[in-house]
Amino acid sequence: MTISYTDADALTLEADVLAYAIGDDLAGLDAVSAAAGADLAAYAKAHGFTGAAGSHLALPAMGSIAASTLLLVGVGKGTASDRASAAGTAGRQARTVGAGSLVLALGDASLGREACERALAGNYTFDQFKPEKDRKPALDQLTFVGDAPASADRIAVRADWQSKARDLVNLPAADLYPATLADWVHKHLGTLDGVTVEVWGPEKLHEEGCVGIIAVGQGSAKTPRLIRASYRPEGATTHVALVGKGVTFDAGGLSLKGTPYMQTMRCDMGGSATVLAAFGAAVELGLPIALDVWVGAAENMLGADAFKLGDILTYKNGVTVEIHNTDAEGRLVLADCLIRACEVEGVDYLVDAATLTGACVVAVGGDFTGLFTDDDDFAAALSAAEQQSGERVWRLPLHAPYKKLLKADWAQIKNVGGRDAGATTAALFLQHFVDGPAWAHLDIAGSSFHDTASTTYAAGATGEPVRLLTYWMESL
Numbered sequence: 001m002t003i004s005y006t007d008a009d010a011l012t013l014e015a016d017v018l019a020y021a022i023g024d025d026l027a028g029l030d031a032v033s034a035a036a037g038a039d040l041a042a043y044a045k046a047h048g049f050t051g052a053a054g055s056h057l058a059l060p061a062m063g064s065i066a067a068s069t070l071l072l073v074g075v076g077k078g079t080a081s082d083r084a085s086a087a088g089t090a091g092r093q094a095r096t097v098g099a100g101s102l103v104l105a106l107g108d109a110s111l112g113r114e115a116c117e118r119a120l121a122g123n124y125t126f127d128q129f130k131p132e133k134d135r136k137p138a139l140d141q142l143t144f145v146g147d148a149p150a151s152a153d154r155i156a157v158r159a160d161w162q163s164k165a166r167d168l169v170n171l172p173a174a175d176l177y178p179a180t181l182a183d184w185v186h187k188h189l190g191t192l193d194g195v196t197v198e199v200w201g202p203e204k205l206h207e208e209g210c211v212g213i214i215a216v217g218q219g220s221a222k223t224p225r226l227i228r229a230s231y232r233p234e235g236a237t238t239h240v241a242l243v244g245k246g247v248t249f250d251a252g253g254l255s256l257k258g259t260p261y262m263q264t265m266r267c268d269m270g271g272s273a274t275v276l277a278a279f280g281a282a283v284e285l286g287l288p289i290a291l292d293v294w295v296g297a298a299e300n301m302l303g304a305d306a307f308k309l310g311d312i313l314t315y316k317n318g319v320t321v322e323i324h325n326t327d328a329e330g331r332l333v334l335a336d337c338l339i340r341a342c343e344v345e346g347v348d349y350l351v352d353a354a355t356l357t358g359a360c361v362v363a364v365g366g367d368f369t370g371l372f373t374d375d376d377d378f379a380a381a382l383s384a385a386e387q388q389s390g391e392r393v394w395r396l397p398l399h400a401p402y403k404k405l406l407k408a409d410w411a412q413i414k415n416v417g418g419r420d421a422g423a424t425t426a427a428l429f430l431q432h433f434v435d436g437p438a439w440a441h442l443d444i445a446g447s448s449f450h451d452t453a454s455t456t457y458a459a460g461a462t463g464e465p466v467r468l469l470t471y472w473m474e475s476l
Contacts, residue, residue: 002141004141013066018061018105019071019104021086023075024266036070052074053075053082054085088122090121090335091122095124095139105145108409111144111146116155118138119160120159122161157285158470161280162463165466166460166462168272169269173249178246185295186423189276194232195231200226202224210316213297216329218306221303225295225297226295226297229289237288238476239292239349242288245271247330249265251299255325256302267460274463281470296333313332321408322410323415330354334433335432350439364449366445367446369392371396371443375439385469397421399428402417409461413429442465
């Protein structure tokens, strides 16, 4: 992949596809019509294209336009956000036609970094199980008309790790389960300079008292794992721990999901993919930060040994948990990892990511990641990273009085808090296992996987919020 920048007239640049920004009421189309030698406004209106944000219209290039295909991308009122989003649309449409080269002419010379990352995110597709004849090649040349960003050499790194996360999440559960997820970590992280990888299998999990990972995984023939990768660069003054939910398939256990809800449950390890990819990006970018990433990997099935309603788990930190729903399993797995992450001396920041609750999807939909923290500065820093990545977060209340909803009859807490404030009570559950570092919980149930395609993302994994976490770590 080659990424370049130019101040040349976009209409003179040769490429498979030229993506050209058009505003509301076809603002900006006159110059394109002049170069094409045709009344493109009439053509656009006949096809319902008005330049509204999120819209697009492809047509063969003509006249003096050098590109093979002209892709008009709507930018609405022309905000930076709409123009960057149009880059994602351009990347997605380029992949649809199998374009090898794409020129982005978005009408804002300063958007090079964000536009290129959005275009590469849009260009992704997961097609390894499709016939060769049905696969479309990815871009090998991306040109932005405008200024080269100071961090131009880092764009491909962030985009590549976002794609790696998407590949992981999109793999079927028959191919990705706890043992093969551990193999992936050895292959992709363990080979990076300065990174060490440790994997605990069933025997070690029992020795270490990882009761949540054991319980969730004991109903499956695929045995669970706890996976840790560490990075200690010279001169690091900040220490970050990342924790990810790695439920590689979630049938719900004895609280069995219905078929429609189970169809895409390979995505329930999206949190692990997010933190593993963010870790990899941080290492490849050479960030001077001490890093640990922890993943609890298990399949939540309903075999003869499956954990049961009414079971009580006693965690290493002494917290006892009564099981009221075996489909609220991700928090049980995360608890073991959070305890271990806090045991490491010197951790300053702890972030967990998980496809944790449907309640978060109901609250903020698929365009936002739910953010929970009681540290205002931490929340502000993660929100600032949103401005760079374009991956949206929305802070939701970590409201301590709701802890009463977790009160159990036979144990200290139960693993569900009821229908009300479901995303908040899940976060409050996790807080019982955090001691020491500044902590933030990211509920990515909506943002990390989309059942249908959007203007930027193909259906399936989005890789959010890999870049947001990477930008936040860069800010440290």
